[in-house]
Amino acid sequence: xxxxVVSWGMRVTLVAAAAxxxxxxxxxxxxxxxxxxxxxxxxxxxxFARWVLDRLETPEQRLLRLxxxxxxxxxxxxREGSDEPxxxxxxxxxxxxx
Numbered sequence: 111x112x113x114x115v116v117s118w119g120m121r122v123t124l125v126a127a128a129a130x131x132x133x134x135x136x137x138x139x140x141x142x143x144x145x146x147x148x149x150x151x152x153x154x155x156x157x158f159a160r161w162v163l164d165r166l167e168t169p170e171q172r173l174l175r176l177x178x179x180x181x182x183x184x185x186x187x188x189r190e191g192s193d194e195p196x197x198x199x200x201x202x203x204x205x206x207x208x
Contacts, residue, residue, distance in 0.1 A: 112163060119159030127152035 131148035135141070
């Protein structure tokens with residue numbers, strides 16, 4: 111998935127930089143100014159693509175995060191169960207004897 115994001119990010123970056131450069135040239139800007147604007151747009155889009163990549167979560171990372179949350183909930187419920195005073199056994203054990 112990261113490769114797809116990177117490849118599309120580069121494509122969009124190149125198209126945006128070329129579009130800004132061409133529009134700047136057509137509006138009468140100097141070649142140096144048009145190139146500077148194109149480079150600025152390319153840098154901005156590249157930084158945005160890197161930010162998107164940092165925000166993405168691989169399936170392995172998601173699985174580990176979900177597993178950690180599940181274990182945390184199990185530990186919390188086990189602690190809650192052990193905090194209650196036992197009155198001679200569980201309900202199942204009491205229902206068998208009754």
